[in-house]
Amino acid sequence: MSAAEQQPHHGAARSEEAATPQQRGGADLRRDLEAVLMVVDQPVAEYDLARAFDRPVDEIAAVLAGLSREYTEQGRGFDLRQVAEGWRFYTRPECAGIVEHFLKEGQEVRLTQAALETMAVVAYRQPVSRGRVSAVRGVNCDGVMRTLVLRGLIEEAGQDPESGAHLFRTTTYFLERLGLRDLDELPDLAPFLPDDIEGIDDTGEHAT
Structure with missing residues (x-):
């Protein structure tokens, strides 16, 4: 492969690294939501997460619900739970x-x-x-x-x-x-x- 043919690949990699939150893919959004929720000490509202990631509230809600179901199906020791104030990680009751x-x-x-x-x-x-x-x-x-x-x-x-x-x-x-x-x-x-x-x-x- 020539150097010219390789150039678009490198450019795409740089573009992905510099992508804004709203340009990043679904897998990245799932990962980033997990990262944020791991460090909060109080439940975070879907609206606040949507504003931070510049995404629609419905999309954030759907991803969070999907993560919660996934953790339950996999039998993880933690649970992503929705309470009145928002979403937060909790220890699964059976692990308390x-x-x-x-x-x-x-x-x-x-x-x-x-x-x-x-x-x-x-x-x-x-x-x-x-x-x-x-x-x-x-x-x-x-x-x-x-x-x-x-x-x-x-x-x-x-x-x-x-x-x-x-x-x-x-x-x-x-x-x-x-x-x-x-x-x-x-x-x-x-x-x-x-x-x-x-x-x-x-x-x-x-x-x-």
Whole structure:
């Protein structure tokens, strides 16, 4: 094959790499939806996904429904589920026991440094959102927060009336594990937390 004959092939490859979301094929859309839904910590509405991918809402809904059916037919350990607020990955109900055992029993001997730091921020800033916890630590804390919830050390405490973000607080089990009667017995650690945390909104961004 001549160099001239090879050129269109390379051009097509470059065009595919530079394609916009609405130009990408169905397989790519399925893959990209999976990638996005793997990192969200709250259900995402079909409209928001459609806007992000510049695709019709009906197409997004059909792909999500198809993925959900596929995971069920394949017997995956996770489930793509539609709830009132949108779509999100969940642990399949029949796997909940082993997941809880792994997180709460098998890993109970020692918390990681990241978990200890995250739990400390919640303890001193509660009720606090995931965004603010992540802002204090400088890294995304969603996974660590979920682990602490599953271990019974923190729990949801309603929603922020202004932003709607979920708020978290420590539990009585947290007090029991630390041998405390109440939160007033916590060491005076608050002065060591960032001074500008009050200027950070519930998404983890500095308020304007």
